[in-house]
Amino acid sequence: MFKRILIANRGEIACRVIATARRLGVETVAVYSDADAAALHVAMADRAVRLGPAPARDSYLRADLILEAAKATGAEAIHPGYGFLSENADFAEACEKAGVVFIGPPASAIRAMGSKSEAKALMDKAGVPLTPGYHGADQDPAHLQAEADRIGYPVLIKASAGGGGKGMRLVETSADFEEALASCKREASASFGDDKVLVERFVTRPRHIEMQVFADSYGNAVHLFERDCSIQRRHQKVVEEATAPGMPEDLRQRMGEAAVAAALAVGYQGAGTVEFIAETASDGTPGDFFFMEMNTRLQVEHPVTEMVTGQDLVEWQLRVASGEPLPLMQEEIYDYGHAIEVRLYAEDPDGGFLPSIGVLNHLRFPQDSEGIRIDTGVRQGDEISPHYDPMIAKLIAYGPNRDVAIARLLAALRETEVAGIATNRDFLIRVLSQEDFSEGLLDTGFIAAREEMLLPGRPRADDIVLAMATLIELDGEARKARARAATGGDPYSPWARADGWRLNDAGPVDLKFKDFDGERSIRTRHHHGAWHCRVDDGAEIEATLLSVTDDFLEARIDGDRRTLGYSRSETQTGDRLTLFYGADTFVLDRLDPLASATGGDQSDHALTAPMPGKVTAIFVAAGDTVTAGQSLMILEAMKMEHTIKAPADGTVDALPFAVGDQVTDGAVLISFAEE
Structure with missing residues (x-):
């Protein structure tokens, strides 16, 4: 086992890795940007090294600085967490050249699975079921549209190098394809530096089911059962659970075998997740399944697997990376009970789920609740910045069965309090309270089909x-x-x-x-x-x-x-x-009638930036007449595109910014004529 490791990440995953390392007696080195100098992961680690300014490109994405920190502190290995450099093959190779163990798969496996197109070709050879689609190199928009027309609508455009729901668009008709493709390519380029896409048939009632796999350097590979991640918003996971509700045992066995075959096909080592899309019957039972992608890292939702198997997946990562064989073989792995996880985000569901930036003036989680686990990287008084993912915490509930797990998680959410910024807490409670959710009637369109119930608007105080x-x-x-x-x-x-x-x-x-x-x-x-x-x-x-x-x-x-x-x-x-x-x-x-109301409200005749970002597209000009709901501008923030729409009918008076301009929080993006 290693004596000292460096964690090339931040937030809750850095804190999560530190907790296991401490239990195993392994010293930890944290790295941080200027924005994270007082962060929880910095306080928890045995040592901490500054990387650079707040933007990730100047800090957490600087492989050279991270390797220098590892060398200076004597770290034997680097745990990349997820995001940032976790699936960067060049970084994995650089670690090897520097004599530092990369706690993850070899660079060849990362490259094989890093391109969705190449990964699907490999899976096809390995006999893993694939979704019908186009995964070729010809990226001419006319050719891509012709392929989509051939496949048949609806289709899904996906960034070839993508993940986390970024660079993904659902297209219902041929007429919508061109605009969706352009938007998808812009977002893919901003998020991954690569605008290549693939086009696939969209399964109309899909369930997103993934298999946790593990492999060692001795040719052993196992799965630790499945997770259901079907409850999504804009292709980003909202609720995850293990094991998948209503999963037939024969399907679990076939899916597990396919996942292990996928890992072996690329010479995999360490923790990975093979993601499948499954056709779903009207009663919610999953049926035929197709390979989507393989994530060559630990997943955000790994705690639900840990809770039903009783295994510490970070410990498994450390042991495998240090040269040990897998702790357990397939016949020794069992699952017990049920676990559900939700992601508590600093975002405003009533404002189009835009990230909410600010200070956590008040933060309270349930204390010592049976079957409840909280994974977080923040404390009261910390700031949610515009530079990184706005996750506050993951709340995970375990129970002897799914009903108990749901009840415990609902109780934990009601006891969770966050003030100073907007959060999705109330939205999560509404999702878990849906009768269809309780009955296991899940698919990736669950939220979209129930928007009126799940997004009723801000509650008025009675x-x-x-x-x-x-x-x-x-x-x-x-x-x-x-x-x-x-x-x-x-x-x-x-x-x-x-x-x-x-x-x-x-x-x-x-x-x-x-x-x-x-x-x-x-x-x-x-x-x-x-x-x-x-x-x-x-x-x-x-x-x-x-x-x-x-x-x-x-x-x-x-x-x-x-x-x-x-x-x-x-x-x-x-x-x-x-x-x-x-x-x-x-x-x-x-309202204090004696208080001096300095500043005042924003003008009713202007749209302001909900957060810092960059203007990537403008669809109107000064003097244009617009209607309520019309798309006016696209603002890119946190590597996601946010469409600014007209709140009412009116006439555009001025556009202070141009495409490519950076804007600050609250800046006037578009002003309207007073009439």
């Missing part, structure tokens, strides 16, 4: 939520009053109280909140130990404060005990409350 927000604010005022009295006045004076006390009568206290839907008014009176709240001149609610801390409230609302978690932060116009109530997250701004 009277109960507003009453509890009022209790939080009134308690905060009372604390401030007591603090002022303690520092310069009489703490027992009735004038130091903020509970509505008056000499002759319980006077009213008026509060105003603002959410996405406008202002909300609450008038309260304190009477016989309770607050009587009237919301927007509607019905009156009786609210009694039972207990409150800096982030948790317990109250009795009209006789019923209610609890919620919350976070308070300050804005230019007053307090901001983020409330976590059941499956919903609410953001309310307390």
Whole structure:
């Protein structure tokens, strides 16, 4: 076993590798960019080496700097994690030349599987089932369209060097092919430096099922069963589980044999994942399957495999890379129970799933919950930057069966609280709560077919939520009053109280909140130990404060005990409350009439950049008349294309930026005539 390894990655995967290395007594070296100087993985490692500025191309993608760090620290091996250089054959070769072990497959295997076209040719020779399509070298757009027309629509255009859902477009008709191809090539070039694509028949009711494989340097190869990754959005995985629901045993055996054959065909070593697409019956049962690709690295979703097999896949990686044989042979590997994983992202589902950039003002995960595992690389106070993937954490639940695993994961999500940025927490809860999901009726179109239910829009705070927000604010005022009295006045004076006390009568206290839907008014009176709240001149609610801390409230609302978690932060116009109530997250701004409203809202006649990025396409010009929903511009951020659309009918007044320009968060992209 190695004595010291370097981890050429960041975030939760770096922390994950460090945890196993520490358990095995292996020292770890972290690397970091300027943006990650105070990151969790840097704090966890035994040593840490700065690479360079924040952009990945100047830090985590600098193979030369990483190898220099390994040499300077005496690291015997490099674990690449996933992403960055994990599937870079040149880096694997450079490690070998430098005398450092690359904890992954040989460069030849990475190259063989790095091109989807070449990989499919190899799999065809190995007898692995393939999806009908075009995987050739002729990239002329007219030829590609002719091939798509021959295959028959719908087809899927995929970046040949792609992965992670980037550089992929579903095309329903021949008329849409040209535009989709151009967009796919742009994204592929930006993400992978290679705009080659392949075209395949789109399976109309597909399930995405993948096999975890492992091979050593002695010619042994095994699989550790399958994972179902069918719940996806824009070809990016949202929910992963092991094993696949409704998987017939004979299909599992055939798919496992095909996956092992794929690994052996390329002389594989270490951890890998062979991904298949499976035709699905109306009852959700998978049937015929086709090879999609092989990921020559550890997968993001590997924890669900670990939980059902009881194996540590990172430990397996370290042992195989250090020259040991596989820890177990195929007949010694068993699966128990069921595990499900979701990816908690800093993104706004109600804003087109755009990444959300900012500081994690408040971060709470469930503590010591049975069957729950949290893999994260951030802490409260850390910043989600525009430079890297916006994942906050992976929440994984295990149970003796699938129903228990789902219930545990739902409970864990409801106990998870994030404030300061938008997240997909509520969206994940809605996905897991779908009856079809519980019944195992899965396919890759699951989310798209249920958008109205899964994306109902931001929830409007009801009277109960507003009453509890009022209790939080009134308690905060009372604390401030007591603090002022303690520092310069009489703490027992009735004038130091903020509970509505008056000499002759319980006077009213008026509060105003603002959410996405406008202002909300609450008038309260304190009477016989309770607050009587009237919301927007509607019905009156009786609210009694039972207990409150800096982030948790317990109250009795009209006789019923209610609890919620919350976070308070300050804005230019007053307090901001983020409330976590059941499956919903609410953001309310307390409006202070005495506060100076500097800055103000953005103009109603302009579209601003939701994050830093680069303008890659503009479809309109000044003076053009546009309609609501029309595509106006494409902004590339985090190597993904985001289409900026018109929120309403209007006339374009000005376009401050040109194609190729970099824009900052909040910059005006398009302004409209006031009429």
